[in-house]
Amino acid sequence: MKIKPINKKLKLYGFNNLTKTLSFNFYDICYALTPEQRQEYIEYIDEEYNADRLVHILNTVAKIIGANVLNIANQDYEPQGASVTMLVAENQVICDDSIKIYDNESPGPASEAIVGHLDKSHITVHTYPESHPDRGISTFRADIDVSTCGEISPLKTLNYLITSFEPDIAIIDYRVRGFTRDVNGKKYFLDHKINSIQNFMTGKTRQMYQMIDVNVYQENIFHTKMILKEFDLDHYLFGVAKKDLQSLEKKKIKQRIKKEMLEIYYGRNIAKFKG
Known part of the structure; x- marks a missing residue:
């Protein structure tokens, strides 16, 4: 059953200047x-x-949060890696100095646009491909920040970004900073309900990943880590298939990959691993 939002409208003193990152x-x-x-x-x-591909992804993110793109700076690096920084502003502002407080958590769209009120917000992405010199492991990391001011939350970009990158591991942080004030002077430090970042993901995504939350509710700080549940060696091999490997070699490679993934997921080195 679809949960309907509480249509509670508050009259603000000025613009909704909560910053959500x-x-x-x-x-x-x-x-x-x-x-x-x-x-x-x-x-x-x-x-x-x-x-160029990253610019396309961020342009779609801007559409999802209802933002006009003001400026794009992008760069490919040698020997590898790329960066894109996008400055965005409010789309069509139909602002009567009020906000609606929503009492539901739901996944955002895959690509369709949502009109929101934003002002001098930004979206950035940086990529970091690298490889281990002698252990056969290579990794690709993409760091993405979506920062908005106003009514719309960047959590609505979550589904699109996850399906665009299809990560093996994801570390996600959400933080709301500042406050907005109503006409009576009361401060609002959060304008939407959130118990977990996971609630803004589809059921299909939640089924695919093992997840851990570390949230500090009183500070409006939310943290979710996710790692794929299913392990298929062919998914991780490049230039060779599982069927072409000997049993002992497959076992060693599987151990190396799993060790690498768990070290990234838990943020610490593992001295000995048997998996």
């Missing part, structure tokens, strides 16, 4: 047997997520 770290993990294959993986990732 959604930050992602997306990781893709790969195993390549030879130095040549590792280099091919880096080149593949560098091309797949070059500056």
